Amino acid sequence: xxxxxxxxxxxxxxxxxxxxxxxxxxxxxxxxxxxxxxxxxxxxxxxxxxxxxxxxxxxxxxxxxxxxxxxxxxxxxxxxxxxxxxxxxxxxxxxxxxxxxxxxxxxxxxxxxxxxxxxxxxxxxxxxxxxxxxxxxxxxxxxxxxxxxxxxxxxxxxxxxxxxxxxxxxxxxxxxxxxxxxxxxxxxxxxxxxxxxxxxxxxxxxxxxxxxxxxxxxxxxxxxxxxxxxxxxxxxxxxxxxxxxxxxxxxxxxxxxxxxxxxxxxxxxxxxxxxxxxxxxxxxxxxxxxxxxxxxxxxxxxxxxxxxxxxxxxxxxxxxxxxxxxxxxxxxxxxxxxxxxxxxxxxxxxxxxxxxxxxxxxxxxxxxxxxxxxxxxxxxxxxxxxxxxxx
Numbered sequence: 001x002x003x004x005x006x007x008x009x010x011x012x013x014x015x016x017x018x019x020x021x022x023x024x025x026x027x028x029x030x031x032x033x034x035x036x037x038x039x040x041x042x043x044x045x046x047x048x049x050x051x052x053x054x055x056x057x058x059x060x061x062x063x064x065x066x067x068x069x070x071x072x073x074x075x076x077x078x079x080x081x082x083x084x085x086x087x088x089x090x091x092x093x094x095x096x097x098x099x100x101x102x103x104x105x106x107x108x109x110x111x112x113x114x115x116x117x118x119x120x121x122x123x124x125x126x127x128x129x130x131x132x133x134x135x136x137x138x139x140x141x142x143x144x145x146x147x148x149x150x151x152x153x154x155x156x157x158x159x160x161x162x163x164x165x166x167x168x169x170x171x172x173x174x175x176x177x178x179x180x181x182x183x184x185x186x187x188x189x190x191x192x193x194x195x196x197x198x199x200x201x202x203x204x205x206x207x208x209x210x211x212x213x214x215x216x217x218x219x220x221x222x223x224x225x226x227x228x229x230x231x232x233x234x235x236x237x238x239x240x241x242x243x244x245x246x247x248x249x250x251x252x253x254x255x256x257x258x259x260x261x262x263x264x265x266x267x268x269x270x271x272x273x274x275x276x277x278x279x280x281x282x283x284x285x286x287x288x289x290x291x292x293x294x295x296x297x298x299x300x301x302x303x304x305x306x307x308x309x310x311x312x313x314x315x316x317x318x319x320x321x322x323x324x325x326x327x328x329x330x331x332x333x334x335x336x337x338x339x340x341x342x343x344x345x346x347x348x349x350x351x352x353x354x355x356x357x358x359x360x361x362x363x364x365x366x367x368x369x370x371x372x373x374x375x376x377x378x379x380x381x382x383x384x385x386x387x388x389x390x391x
Contacts, residue, residue, distance in 0.1 A: 005276065026040055225246055234350050242256050
C-alpha cells in the first residue's frame with residue numbers, strides 16, 4: 001500500500017490549485033504535479049474541512065482520533081505488562097531481576113519503552129544486560145570520570161592535576177596523565193586556562209566523511225542524494241528552501257520551505273523525500289545523503305533522522321562549493337528562473353512560484369541532455385519500465 005504524500009507538498013498543491021490562472025483546470029494542475037484529479041479534489045475537500053468551510057472531520061479531529069487509538073493501544077500494553085509482571089513475581093523460584101520479563105514482553109510485541117516505564121526501570125542498563133556484563137576496566141573508567149566531573153563541577157577553575165587530587169581523596173586513584181585524557185575527551189577545562197582555537201566563529205567538525213568526492217553519478221535511484229539550503233528575500237523577510245535531489249534522475253525528491261533556517265528545515269526536507277519515495281514503493285535504506293557542513297546538517301535532530309531512515313551521511317569540505325556542485329547548479333537554475341525574476345512582496349507568493357516551477361517546469365517540462373533529452377519524471381518512468389524488460 002503506497003504511503004501518503006508529505007503534508008507540506010499537499011498544502012502547496014492545494015494553494016496552487018486555488019490560485020490557478022483563469023482557464024487552468026483542476027485536471028491540469030493535478031497533471032502538472034503528477035497526481036490524479038480525484039486525489040487533488042480530495043486534498044482540497046480536506047483543506048476546506050480544516051478551514052471550516054465544509055462539514056466533516058478536520059485534520060485536528062482526525063489527529064485526535066489517531067491519538068485516542070494510540071492511547072488505547074498503549075493502555076492495553078501497560079495492562080498486559082502489569083498482568084505479566086504480577087504472574088512473574090508470584091513464581092518464587094525465579095530471580096528478582098526484571099530484565100528477563102522485559103525481554104519476554106518484547107518478543108510478544110510490547111515495546112521495551114512501555115515495559116520499562118511501567119516497571120520503573122531504566123532502559124540503558126537493560127540493553128547493557130542484553131549485550132553482556134560491563135567489564136571491570138569500563139566500570140573503573142566510569143567511576144574515575146564521575147569523580148573528575150564532580151570535582152570539576154564544584155571547582156571549575158581547577159586544572160586536571162588538581163582534579164586528579166580531588167578524585168584521589170574520594171578513593172578514585174589515577175595518574176595525572178589518565179586524568180588529563182579523561183578531562184580532554186570530555187572538554188572539562190579550567191576556566192582560567194588558555195583559549196583554545198582562534199577568535200571568531202570556527203566551522204564545526206564534520207559529522208560524516210566525504211563519501212562522494214565530487215563524483216556526482218549514480219547507477220540507480222536512491223543511491224546518492226544531495227541536499228542544501230538556499231535563501232531569498234521578500235517584503236516580509238527571508239524565505240528559506242531546503243531541497244533533496246536524487247543524482248540519478250536529477251529529481252527533487254523532497255523539499256521544505258520555511259521563514260526560519262532551523263534544523264527542522266533540513267529534517268522536514270529529508271522526511272518529505274523519504275515519504276515521497278515510499279509513496280512510489282521505493283526503499284531508500286542505504287542511500288548516501290551528501291551535504292555541506294552547515295549547522296543544520298550537523299544537528300542532533302538531522303543525524304537522528306538519518307539513522308531513523310537508515311540513510312548514510314556524507315559531507316564536503318568547508319568553503320568548497322565544488323564539493324556539492326550538482327546541488328549548487330540546481331539552486332543557480334532556480335535563482336535564474338524564479339528568485340531573480342522580480343521582487344517578491346510576500347513569502348506566500350515566492351513559495352507558490354518556487355513550487356509551481358519545480359513541479360510543473362523543472363520536473364515535467366525541462367529536458368536535460370544527460371538524461372537523453374528527457375525530463376526527470378520521464379527518465380524515471382522510462383527506466384522503471386526498462387528495468388523489468390531487461391531482467
